[in-house]
Amino acid sequence: MPDIIVCGAGPAGSVVAQRLAAAGARVALVGMDSRPSWEGLSARSRALLIEAGALPGEAGFGRETDILVGPVARRGIWAGGRVVAGTEWLVERSRLATALRALAISAGAVHEPDLALTATRSADHWWVRLRSGKVLAAPLLIDARGRRGPQRRGPCLLSFGQRFRTPATGRAGTGIGVTDSSWCWWAWHDDLLWVQIVGQPRAGHPASWLAAAAAQIPALQEALTFAVAAGEPVARPAHARLGLGHGDPTRWQVGDAAVAHDPLSGQGIYEALRGAQLVATAVQSLREGGDALCAYRFVADRQDEVWQRGVARAAEFYRELGERGAFWRDTAAAYARLLPEQAPLAQPAVAPRIERRPVLVEGRILERDVIVTAQHPRGVWHIGGVPLASLKNYFDTAESATIAGAVAALDRPQAAVVSAIHWLQKTGTLLRQVPPNVSSGG
Ligand SMILES: Cc1cc2nc3c(=O)[nH]c(=O)nc-3n(C[C@H](O)[C@H](O)[C@H](O)COP(=O)(O)OP(=O)(O)OC[C@H]3O[C@@H](n4cnc5c(N)ncnc54)[C@H](O)[C@@H]3O)c2cc1C
Incomplete structure (x- = not known):
């Protein structure tokens, strides 16, 4: 019996399956071949595919493979006659999916070339019924079915x-x-x-x-x-979409099933692969005994952030062309409605504060105290390995605080502590001056 069922064998499903199988999980990967089509890949998407092992490394630069051609020149005319010029790689989507699936299989995932019809939960397991009639059961389910399912939708x-x-x-x-x-x-x-x-x-x-x-x-x-x-x-x-978080750490969403961007962004594959890596880390973290809700919240926060960023970018893209007609204006307006209300300009800046949040620690998701500021709403845990909340607490509570004292209290190198102090000062978290190796007062 598998530990995890992944429904959908597109780029995100295959990458999450490969990562989890490589970490020792028994993974069933359910999905069929996708239909041929081409997409454009940015340099950073290509770098992720090389990292995943789906493409040859730098030796393949400028070379054709049966999956990828490039870099090729991109030309176009955008708003106000502005010329668009750049480069991208051409990727044949069905071949890419096949290559990524092969990596998952070679890592140990069992491929079920089928469609998942239903998924229900009982007796601590997910029961997935396939079109062939076969039923798979596993404690964890990962939805990687792309742009379907309950969702918060863009235009x-x-x-x-x-x-x-x-x-x-x-x-x-x-x-x-x-x-x-x-x-x-x-x-x-x-x-x-x-x-x-x-x-x-x-x-x-x-x-x-x-x-x-x-x-x-x-x-x-x-x-x-x-x-x-x-x-x-x-x-x-x-359509862009944000999958509905279920708040249930036995059921995860990845790739477009979690967050799908407007295709105009050209970053869908990048975000799908990054999201797959993130979910693999979170699921592995809870399989190793980590706190399931903490891991779930970590992923949900990041997916929400990626969604907000994508919606803001899409609203801007379409707004730029508003004078071309209703299609552009309506699409921009539909995206703008998904953005959170802007805070009134007169609102006082929120002071930096310490909050308990899930963070990534050596491949596991654990709760730590982080510094939350207006510029860093997700919170920053450490700078160069120096835990910021502990550093701030040291300066707030030590009777006679010095840099040397902080180095000793936190057991971190002086250069790293000095950088972390600068960060605290720059963000207004630490208001006092701390001259090098001199007492800052108590
Ligand atoms: C028109 C368009 C153009 C795009 N152009 C670009 C681009 O140029 N560059 C870029 O980076 N991104 C682009 N994207 C985005 C990119 O295609 C996606 O972000 C990416 O494919 C997401 O991968 P995924 O694995 O999450 O989903 P998908 O690639 O959609 O894979 C999901 C898989 O699940 C399968 N599936 C669905 N239901 C079931 C089921 N019940 N059981 C089993 N399997 C199931 C599907 O058949 C599919 O194979 C574009 C998207 C669109 C719509």
């Missing part, structure tokens, strides 16, 4: 993707452009072209979007010259 967006064959060019690159009612990303590699359009589902049939987009974006029109559709079009939900 309703749909993506329509189509692959084309074109005359061979031997070149690769990507383009991005906007229309009055959608935005469009396209990528070409030799004789293949992938076009993806994101808009509101009610704005006509997605198949008509392509002609409308080509009519408004000359570079796309040019890319489509002599292009012949190859394969079925792929429709994908593209």
Whole structure:
């Protein structure tokens, strides 16, 4: 019987399964092959994939693999005619998912090439019924099914993707452009072209979007010259979403199932992989006897933060193009409504304070006293290994506080203690001056 069932074998599900299996857990990974499509990868997403072992390391830079091509030039026109120029890597999504799944299997996860139909909890176990009729049971369940399930949703967006064959060019690159009612990303590699359009589902049939987009974006029109559709079009939900935290540390969410970003961010894979690593650490922490609720809260806080950041960025992206029409204004407004109310400007600054929060300590999630400031609402536990709350307490309570005394009390190197003192002073947590090795007074 497995210890953990992971439902969904996309990038996030496979990475969390691989990490937990490598740490000794018996993992069942449930999921089918995904449909082929292309996406763009930033340098930091690619670095994470190299770290996960899914891509060759720096020796592979600029090289083609069957998963990745790049770096390729990205060109486009954005708000006010601003030219977008940069680089990215092209990734074939189904091959990436297969490679990550293979890593999970080689770490010991058992792959069930199936769909999970239901998951129910009884007798301290999750019971997952698969489409084949097989039933899996495990104490822990990880939902990695992507953008589905109960959720706090961003604006309703749909993506329509189509692959084309074109005359061979031997070149690769990507383009991005906007229309009055959608935005469009396209990528070409030799004789293949992938076009993806994101808009509101009610704005006509997605198949008509392509002609409308080509009519408004000359570079796309040019890319489509002599292009012949190859394969079925792929429709994908593209709404941002925040999974509903269940407050139940036997049931976790990871990747898009936890936090899905607007695809315009271009950082979905990065966040999915980072989130998978975080959940693997939390689950491993509780398997080793750590406090389950503490680990759960640690993950939930970070997922919420990633969601807020993504929503703010998306609101800004769409607002920039507000003059292009209702699609842009409505989408920006829908994102803006998800942002927390701004605090009134006149509100007095909150003084730095000590709070008990879950933090990461050598791969385990434990509660520690942290310093919470307006700039660091999540709290900072240590600087260079010096616990900040203990340092502040030392200066608040020692009769005759000195740097040397702090070094002795905390048993940390002097240089690290001095850096930590500077941090406390800079943030207004420690108001007094502490001259080097001189008593600061009691
Ligand atoms: C249109 C669009 C364009 C995007 N472009 C980019 C981009 O250019 N760059 C980027 O970094 N990110 C991009 N993203 C985001 C990126 O695709 C996701 O963030 C990433 O795929 C999340 O990985 P995941 O494993 O959480 O989810 P997914 O990749 O969605 O994987 C979930 C898996 O679970 C499976 N599944 C679902 N239900 C079940 C079930 N009941 N049982 C078993 N399996 C199930 C699905 O079939 C799928 O294989 C884009 C997203 C969209 C929608």
